[in-house]
Amino acid sequence: MNMHIKKVAVIGSGIMGSGIACHFANIGVEVLLLDIVPRELTEKEKAKGLTLEDKEVRNRLVNDSLATALKSKPSPIYHQKFADRISTGNLEDDISKVANVDWIIEVVVERLDIKKQVFENLEKYRTPGTLITSNTSGIPIKFMSEGRSEDFQKHFCGTHFFNPARYLKLFEIIPGPKTLPEVLDFLNGYGEKFLGKTSVVAKDTPAFIGNRVGIFSIQSLFHTVKEMNMTVEEVDKLTGPVIGRPKSATFRTVDVVGLDTLVHVANGISENCKNDERHELFALPDFIQTMMENKWLGSKSGQGFYKKVKDDQGKSEILTLDLDTMDYRAKKSAKFATLELTKTIDKVVDRFSVLVDGKDKAGEFYRKSFGQLFAYVSHRIPEISDELYKIDDAMKAGFGWEHGPFQIWDAVGLEKGLEFIASENQTAAAWVDEMKAAGIHSFYSVKEGNTYYYDIPKKEMKKVPGQDAFIILDNIRKSKEVFKNSGVVIEDLGDGILNCEFQSKMNTIGGDVLTGINKAIDLAEKNFQGLVVGNQASNFSVGANIGMIFMMAVEQEYDELNMAIKMFQDTMMRMRYSAIPTVSAPHGMTLGGGCELSLHADKVVAAAETYIGLVEFGVGVIPGGGGSKEFALRASDSFKKGDVELNVLQEYFLTIGMAKVSTSAYEAYDLGILQHGKDIVVVNKDRQIATAKSYAQLMAESGYTQPPKRKDVKVLGKQALGMFLVGTDSMEASHYISEHDKKIANKLAYVMAGGDLSEPTMVSEQYLLDLEREAFLSLCTERKTLERIQHMLKTGKPLRN
Numbered sequence: 001m002n003m004h005i006k007k008v009a010v011i012g013s014g015i016m017g018s019g020i021a022c023h024f025a026n027i028g029v030e031v032l033l034l035d036i037v038p039r040e041l042t043e044k045e046k047a048k049g050l051t052l053e054d055k056e057v058r059n060r061l062v063n064d065s066l067a068t069a070l071k072s073k074p075s076p077i078y079h080q081k082f083a084d085r086i087s088t089g090n091l092e093d094d095i096s097k098v099a100n101v102d103w104i105i106e107v108v109v110e111r112l113d114i115k116k117q118v119f120e121n122l123e124k125y126r127t128p129g130t131l132i133t134s135n136t137s138g139i140p141i142k143f144m145s146e147g148r149s150e151d152f153q154k155h156f157c158g159t160h161f162f163n164p165a166r167y168l169k170l171f172e173i174i175p176g177p178k179t180l181p182e183v184l185d186f187l188n189g190y191g192e193k194f195l196g197k198t199s200v201v202a203k204d205t206p207a208f209i210g211n212r213v214g215i216f217s218i219q220s221l222f223h224t225v226k227e228m229n230m231t232v233e234e235v236d237k238l239t240g241p242v243i244g245r246p247k248s249a250t251f252r253t254v255d256v257v258g259l260d261t262l263v264h265v266a267n268g269i270s271e272n273c274k275n276d277e278r279h280e281l282f283a284l285p286d287f288i289q290t291m292m293e294n295k296w297l298g299s300k301s302g303q304g305f306y307k308k309v310k311d312d313q314g315k316s317e318i319l320t321l322d323l324d325t326m327d328y329r330a331k332k333s334a335k336f337a338t339l340e341l342t343k344t345i346d347k348v349v350d351r352f353s354v355l356v357d358g359k360d361k362a363g364e365f366y367r368k369s370f371g372q373l374f375a376y377v378s379h380r381i382p383e384i385s386d387e388l389y390k391i392d393d394a395m396k397a398g399f400g401w402e403h404g405p406f407q408i409w410d411a412v413g414l415e416k417g418l419e420f421i422a423s424e425n426q427t428a429a430a431w432v433d434e435m436k437a438a439g440i441h442s443f444y445s446v447k448e449g450n451t452y453y454y455d456i457p458k459k460e461m462k463k464v465p466g467q468d469a470f471i472i473l474d475n476i477r478k479s480k481e482v483f484k485n486s487g488v489v490i491e492d493l494g495d496g497i498l499n500c501e502f503q504s505k506m507n508t509i510g511g512d513v514l515t516g517i518n519k520a521i522d523l524a525e526k527n528f529q530g531l532v533v534g535n536q537a538s539n540f541s542v543g544a545n546i547g548m549i550f551m552m553a554v555e556q557e558y559d560e561l562n563m564a565i566k567m568f569q570d571t572m573m574r575m576r577y578s579a580i581p582t583v584s585a586p587h588g589m590t591l592g593g594g595c596e597l598s599l600h601a602d603k604v605v606a607a608a609e610t611y612i613g614l615v616e617f618g619v620g621v622i623p624g625g626g627g628s629k630e631f632a633l634r635a636s637d638s639f640k641k642g643d644v645e646l647n648v649l650q651e652y653f654l655t656i657g658m659a660k661v662s663t664s665a666y667e668a669y670d671l672g673i674l675q676h677g678k679d680i681v682v683v684n685k686d687r688q689i690a691t692a693k694s695y696a697q698l699m700a701e702s703g704y705t706q707p708p709k710r711k712d713v714k715v716l717g718k719q720a721l722g723m724f725l726v727g728t729d730s731m732e733a734s735h736y737i738s739e740h741d742k743k744i745a746n747k748l749a750y751v752m753a754g755g756d757l758s759e760p761t762m763v764s765e766q767y768l769l770d771l772e773r774e775a776f777l778s779l780c781t782e783r784k785t786l787e788r789i790q791h792m793l794k795t796g797k798p799l800r801n
Helices: 015-026 043-047 060-071 079-084 097-101 112-123 150-154 180-195 210-225 232-238 250-258 259-273 286-293 363-380 388-397 405-412 413-423 429-437 509-527 546-555 558-576 593-600 626-641 646-656 666-671 685-701 718-733 739-752 764-778 782-795
Strands: 008-011 030-035 084-090 103-106 132-133 156-161 170-175 198-199 307-309 316-321 328-330 444-445 450-455 458-464 479-483 488-494 498-500 531-536 582-585 588-591 602-607 610-613 681-682 713-715 761-765
Touching: 008 097, 015 060, 015 079, 015 084, 015 156, 015 761, 030 060, 030 097, 060 079, 060 479, 060 582, 079 084, 079 479, 097 112, 103 112, 112 132, 132 180, 150 156, 170 180, 170 388, 198 388, 210 232, 210 259, 210 286, 210 363, 210 588, 232 250, 232 363, 250 259, 250 307, 259 286, 307 602, 363 405, 363 413, 388 405, 388 450, 405 413, 405 444, 413 429, 444 685, 450 558, 450 626, 458 531, 458 718, 479 509, 488 509, 488 685, 498 509, 509 531, 509 558, 531 685, 546 558, 546 646, 546 782, 558 582, 558 593, 558 764, 582 685, 593 610, 593 626, 602 610, 602 666, 602 685, 610 666, 626 646, 626 713, 626 739, 646 739, 681 685, 718 739, 739 764
Parallel strands: 008 030, 008 103, 030 084, 103 132, 132 156, 170 198, 498 531, 531 582, 582 602, 588 610, 602 681
Antiparallel strands: 156 170, 307 316, 316 328, 444 450, 450 458, 479 488, 488 498, 713 761
16 A cells, blocks of 8 residues: 555544644644534633634634643653644534545544444545544444445554553554455554554454553552552562663552553453453452542542652652552652662663562562463463564553563573463463474574564464564674674674664763774774664663763872863764764763764764753763864854854853753754754664664765864854853852852853954864863862762762752
């Protein structure tokens, strides 16, 4: 099916509908967002003399919903200006406009009768061949299209986005009885390539794949917490980041999603899956029933498993629900000896074997919960999916798990998993025993850079489809390794392109990483054509190794510190001035030094979810790896375009001084970090390394030539420095900044002004780098700076003096 989605209609503007509309706007699609017409005037409308016939009233619901969504945090939209791509209307005056769209997405209330009524009205105006889908979390697709035309049914299916649509990657596609195969193929590809999703074609079973397994997992924990006499804090400690799950873990996640939402889906599974071998687990425990009766639904009602209150001094405090007394109490710390054993294990997948061997309550909890999970997912094939990898994909993309159930099972071992299942008086599905009998002892394997999964009907390993557009570094790291030290691994991506992958804690940039980057450039210049700097960790890089800087400063090893900063600067300059093209592939947190590296690459291929900025002010210094210099250079380039010089320089100065961080890669253009016409954004992070490689290859094949070093940077000298110093004096006098903040700002001002030159002057990059390094080192001698660095190392948060 050769379709081009230029315009979509989203029917229903609630939290989910507005979120979906925003995400289509994110990728450049024009959106028509429609909702019902209000039947009563508000008091405000009455006071304005409006009637039910006024357009302002008739579109009130849709406009209010969209406005609320756009103000929400985290934002559903990459950039506020993208909201201009969304037009609003109502289902009476504007429904005829659906004739001009390519895809209609229904997102109304979860009631079959209402959905069918909406479809009946839509079909009166829908153009034949137009895609039409329902975003339902569980209503059978087969019932929705009953009575509709043949063309409607052929182009109809379920498309289940997870909330929030921008951030959760799962995109379940559920065929109806007559859905054309080419429609499913198109949506599968469109979801992955354009929407940046993990597309999974699911069967039309209750709750589909993600919610069926996800709700089981939560319900299982609800029962386990009582059986093992555990606290809310203990469960959240054990089911969060330590096993690759979101920080919100279990109970805090339920509070955010809403207990009523979870109960609604659980009840739906209980009512419609009578033959489920764990049917009893979907019954609600007493404490959940009590919470529902009390309307303790979570964040939406102000209290759930956690409750935020203010103490006698007006200080906020979070209380926890005691599941025995059903009263709120002060939070208790949760500590387990088993978790202590995993503190030095960076990779989550390597922790599972340690966790399940624990001798304390934590070990018992993991054996119990994993045993139940493994048994359950094995029995869901072929009920909810024919392929086991789809279950793993759904849990990772829809619930934020770093590893799916079968991947976890592989990590602990097939035999051990079967032991856990048996200890819970459960059995695995027969196909697991058949797999074992065939001599296959893992659900996945890697061969020649590709992932293979166990194909149950064929009883053999089969390549996971759709990998050709991706480069999975985990799969190629061992076989394609060119160089390795404690900070980086350099891999051969093929076609003459190397990749330099950070391997340090939180991908911080220290001596070994800098050595690795230089080695990668050396290798690429000698035997390859280009270099990508990218990784597939949670974050690209949180910046320079401030612990190393702190130790040198405390020991007053200023010569060594000077050399370390110079090495950082020189490495960034090599990123720009090498004989081969360099491409940075930032994603997630890309802060401080990680941002500076991207500023100096020949091209940036950023994931849409990139939170990038120069944040050094938070630890009492200025950017010292070329960031301060680079912003002065970019301001100078703007001068050539005729922009007002002092205004431009001030904008760049404030971006550093206020430690601004983009909330998406698109916002990074506004901050001057990404550059239009040079840098690009990819929505699907899974495609990022492959895309970066293709650009490096294209630049090399197009005749990349090492650029000459810049000596034409215009600095404004005393003219700019005076403006900055007056500004910082004023801000200190008004108590907006502290004395130390002023000192940092003045150092930055000196660098970005090019010093106290008497008139505007053309200088070299090296001149500015020397000023930058001198300013950085002088700030490292300040007691206040050392206090800030120490605070950051202890808490992970900046300290403001």
